[in-house]
Amino acid sequence: MTITSIKKSKGNKPLVMVTAYDALFARLIEPSADIILVGDSLNMSFAGKADTLSATLDQMIYHTNAVCMGAESSFVVCDMPFGTYVNKDEALKNAIKVFQETNADSVKIEGGVDKADIVKHLTSNGIAVCGHIGLLPQAFRSEGGYKVKGKTQEEKSSLIEDAKAIEKAGAFCIVMEGVKADIAKDIAQSVNVPIIGIGAGVDVDGQVLVFSDMLGLFEAFTPKFVKKYLDGAALVKEAIASYAKEVEDKNFPKEEHTY
Ligand code: KIV
Secondary structure (H helix, E strand, O other): OOHHHHHHOOOOOOEEEEEOOOHHHHHHHOOOOOEEEEOOOHHHHOOOOOOOOOOOHHHHHHHHHHHHHHOOOOEEEEEOOOOOOOOHHHHHHHHHHHHHHOOOOEEEEEEOHHHHHHHHHHHOOOOOEEEEEEOOHHHOOOOOOOOOEOOOHHHHHHHHHHHHHHHHOOOOEEEEEOEOHHHHHHHHHHOOOOEEEEOOOOOOOEEEEOHHHHOOOOOOOOOOOOOOOOOHHHHHHHHHHHHHHHHHOOOOOOHHHOO
C-alpha cells in the first residue's frame, strides 16, 4: 500500500489495519493486513503498564524498527506517544526522529480540531500523518477513563469538525475509536479520506484491532469492540504446561531432539 492507494480505497475496499510490536508478529500479520500500526497500546500489552501514557519515543522507535524488519513491504504507521507533540516544533522534531531512525511510512497523532495545526505542520514538512479521533486513549487520565463518543448531537457535530479539520490539515487517513455506529457512518461520509474504525461499527472505511486482543493473548480486560479470532492465552498456557510436564516426567527431549 501507498498513501495514494490507501486514499483510493475509500468507497472501493475496506482497509485492514492490525497492530504489531515486533518482527515475529509483523511477519505473521503482513500477508493479510493493508497497514500495520505500531500502536502505543504496546505500553499495555507488551510492557504491562495500566495505560499508554508512559510510552516513550525511544520505545516506539525500537518497536517500529522491529516491525519494519519483520514486514519489509508493509505500510507501517508509528504512534507518536503522549507528550511528544505538545506543539508544532516538538511534533516536527520528534516525527523527523521517527522518520530518520525507522522505515515507518507515517506517524499517528491523537486529536481533532485542537491538533489540526500540528498535523498541518507535519504534512507540509514531508511527514505523512494518520489522524486519530473519537475516544483518545492518551486522554484516559484527563477524561477519567475510556469514554465512548458520539452520544449527543453536540458530540456528533464536534466529531465531524474534528474529521474535517484533520483531513484539511493533510492527513491521509483517520483512525476513529469508540464512536456510536450511526454517528460513525455520518462522519465517514463527511470526509474524503478513509476512516478506519475501532469500536465504530461496520459503516466506516476499514477496521483496526490490536493483535494481542484479536488473538486472545491480552487477558487484563476485553473491550466490547474486540472479537477474539483465537483463544491465544489458553493455547499458549496449554502448550507451556505440556512442555513443563514432559520436562518433569523426563519425556523431553526424545531421541529425535537429541544430538
Ligand atoms: O495504540 C493503538 O494500538 C491504537 C489503536 C487502538 C488504534 O492506537
